Amino acid sequence: MSFPITRHRRLRGSAGIRGMVRETILNVLDMVQPIFVTYGTGVKNEISSMPGVYHFSLDTLKAEVDEIAALGIPAVLLFGIPETKDAIGSSGFAEDGIVQEATRLIKQWYPELLVVADTCLCEFTDHGHCGMVHTHTVNGVVHGDVINDASLELLTRTAVSQAKAGADIIAPSNMMDGFVHAIRAGLDENGFEHVPIMSYSVKYASAFYGPFREAADSAPQFGNRKTYQMDPANLREALREAESDVLEGADMLMVKPALAYLDVIRTIRDQFDLPLVAYNVSGEYSMVKAAALQGWIDEQAVVLEMLTGMKRAGADIIITYFAKDAARWLRG
């Protein structure tokens, strides 16, 4: 009888040996937990399309942040639902805006916990686009263009106001051309040259953001985001986006979404040296939650496998609505 020349199973025989040869290890220190903050008092409302994720008012936020800090998660990413919206998203850069207020509170409670501010206008504009728009109506249908350079000014004001409130990291997600350069210049001019930019460099026009748009009340009121977010079919374009962000001074790059874009994560990892962030977005969360609630999958195993896949693909940091769960599971 002839024997196999190679026996791969020798290194799989026990938990001990599997652990020793494991190539990718999830670490809570690499995770970022997103939080949705809103006005009102006593608000802790579950987002219907994202079971287990809530809107918090500023008075209920403390308990949530206590939990995140106790789990050893190093960073939160803030999204705000404002009281009023207008054409230019002015509550996004108001000194007493909801994100600014929440940032000040969190930094007071936990000076060491990193606050990452998502710099965009779509939650704050009445039209739901990520910048300023020009609209015209043809046969009763509203058409609009997002105006790049005028939007940069508003986005820069937003980033500066977030930094003033104490944000540790500015994470611009708007996909205008030149946004890293504009925001870097604005931060530097205002004495925030030490604040890093985590750029949503490679952000696709994805249907996986659906639940988030309910959570953030940020669905575009006309058209879609395809004139500024990337076509899911493109990879070489991702290299061009990342390259311009590097040249403009980004400190970290991001690929978003994650699951359907693991090849993009790997490619960016191989071509650029900056820390790379994967955003495990709302639709990815909700799909897993829905199947888990039906009892169709083992939630813990599936989530840890997905997050491991993102790290194996090359992500250094993962933004995920599962951060708290993952932190508990990795402990336990």
Ligand code: PBG
């Ligand atoms: C703001 C922004 C979005 C997400 C993060 N920042 C929505 C969008 O671009 O429509 C999506 C996050 C998620 O789906 O979890 N532009």
